[in-house]
Amino acid sequence: MNRPSLKTEDYQHLLALRTGLRRFLHWSEEQAHAAGLTPSHHQLLLAVRGHDDPRGPTIGDIAGYLLLRHHSAVELAQRAEALELIHRVEDPDDRRVVRLVVTDKGQAALEQLTALHVEELARLADDLRPVWEGLEAAPPGREPERKPAPLARGGSTSKRGPGGTKSH
Secondary structure (H helix, E strand, O other): OOOOOOOHHHHHHHHHHHHHHHHHHHHHHHHHHHOOOOHHHHHHHHHHHHOOOOOOOEHHHHHHHHOOOHHHHHHHHHHHHHOOOEEEEEOOOOOOOEEEEEOHHHHHHHHHHHHHHHHHHHHHHHHHHHHHHHHHOOOOOOOOOOOOOOOOOOOOOOOEOHHHOEOO
8 A cells, every 4th residue: 555645744734733632622621620620520511411312321421422431430420429510310211221410510510611612612713724624635646534433432441541531
């Protein structure tokens, strides 16, 4: 297989994208702390509230969204429940299944953080749009990259860095 010829511009675009993502994630962590939450609690609240099933996500769903092992998702949910950010409810269709629901306290914190994040993403869009466009443009002689499939639900067994995040 012929490898594409990479140019300095390709490396620059990738560096700018990764730097922008890391800055956003760092900013997001600071916002969570300022709101009195850990970044993991913020991510959990977002995963629960953003889940498409009105009954709420299962622990397995949460593990998939946050790229955690099942037992780590259980521990995170237990800590968030102790802080009254979420509560567990029995699935009405299958009593073996437990679903997670955001409490009023968790919803208030999440709304505050989400509003800030939407504003920040709108601000960053102008900075990152040229980077995306540079990565999407296929130089002559190089086939365009396939877009990755959306993340599947389910746990991951990859190694984690500090705070349970996946290390790269």
